[in-house]
Amino acid sequence: MNYKANPEYKHDSPSCTGILITNLGTPDEPTASSVRKYLSEFLSDPRVIELPRYLWWLVLHGIILRTRPSRSAKAYRKIWTESGSPLLSISKKQVLGLQKILTKKIQGPIRIELSMRYGNPSIKSGLKKLQESNANRILILPLYPQYSAATTGSTFDAVTNELKKWRWLPEIRMVNHYHDYPDYIDALKNSIEEYWKHNGRPQKLIFSFHGLPKHYFLAGDPYHCECHKTARLVAEKLKLDQDQWLVTFQSRFGPREWLKPYTDKTLISLAESGVKNINIICPGFSADCLETLEEIDIQNREFFIKAGGEKFNYIPALNDDGDHIELLSNIILKHTNGWPEFSKNWDQEKIETELSKSKERAEKSIYNKN
Known part of the structure; x- marks a missing residue:
């Protein structure tokens, strides 16, 4: 196994907390071919369809993916907007709203990424961006208020399957549900x-x-x-x-x-x-x-x-309504409690000084400098 690391990491690289916001997903376009690709990924998930794999493969590829994509594409075309998929465009607005409100509430650096369980942007790509940002702590927030193994459980599967390939694992927390929050x-x-x-x-x-x-x-x-x-x-x-x-x-x-x-x-x-x-x-x-x-x-x-x-x-759904963004920000604050970036005592100047000293110690150790 070739474990992945951040190639840009240096001893004075500042770390941050990463927040991965996830939802179910959407096809890239309202076309039969795009919907077929999306449905193939979605309906191949054993968390979604709990049937023997060989039997379900025959049904999926022999019947469903031959008939359903064209019907679903027609339905998608009815709701598609100039911004594309409503789910994706609204999700992007939610992330922007969270970035704005959390910047006001916390002192330390954070990075928020959006990922979809199926389709794009993928969980793999979202996690990669957080790794490249040197996120040593990552909170996973699936936007499913009610837990189900087919949704929240599947999201956690996808996250951990990707993290199994990382060399330096971040500290991970996952929001299970918030149905009665x-x-x-x-x-x-x-x-x-x-x-x-x-x-x-x-x-x-x-x-x-x-x-x-x-x-x-x-x-x-x-x-x-x-x-x-x-x-x-x-x-x-x-x-x-x-x-x-x-x-x-x-x-x-x-x-x-x-x-x-x-x-x-x-x-x-x-x-x-x-x-x-x-x-x-x-x-x-x-x-x-x-x-x-x-x-x-x-x-x-x-x-x-x-x-x-x-x-x-x-x-309508809560979408990017102010109350919704506020409650999601409060969920994030609750589940990141104790992480340094969310501390009232965060001191950016002190952090930068410590990073500089860390780099000096590392160079002395590596190059045997006195």
Whole structure:
């Protein structure tokens, strides 16, 4: 094994804390070929599809990657913007917002990089940039509020698989989840109230989370419970009665049973039972993407209206809203507690002096100077 090191490292190179912000990912373009490449990486992850590899390989390459990319590319084209993928462009804004707010809150140097679990920018490239910045400490923050092995767990796999190739390992901390973090709950509540201020209250508020195969939950994945806890805490903050809100799950894939109730079937049932006005929010998505902008706000809107509903409003994800950036910065501060760059006693001049002395000692040692 040829372990990787930072070729630019010197004994007087200043170190920093690296923060790797991650999300799921997106194809580079809304084309069938680009989507095929993206889906191949995504659906080849054993954390995502827990089936025997040989069987799943035949299904994936023999059926799914021959038919699904063109349909998905059509859906992506409906939401693609001049800035490209909504998920990627919003994620970049989130990183810029975090850089700005953390610069005001801390004394020492930090480097924030954005990576996607699948597609670009990759986790490998993000970690490489942090290594080149001489980040001796790295915090991994996946923007999945609710933990699942298929999302957060997979991200940690990708990070550790890359770090196994490094010669000098940094100190690593990983954020597992923040589904019940008070600032997160408040940000969701504020977002909903602000939306209602301009659009009025609905008959029903639906919390739609990305689905998960039911057998993953039965095997011990906490995702289902964390989704329900998030929704319950927000509903309590909004002082909603039990019949004014409900939790559903979207984006199911394949023939097996997934977490219920399903979002699309619930919307149809509500409309057929006489509910005319609903709002839907997707708290598990930190940035708007295909699953919110196309699946929810286009497909599911159509299901509800065709079944007899009259008013369908999607409440946007937290995206780069100020409350969201603030809560993410607080999560970072919480999980970097004790690291020197975040200390109130950080002294840049003292650090530079120590680095200069370190270089002198190293040169004397290497070249046997007196």
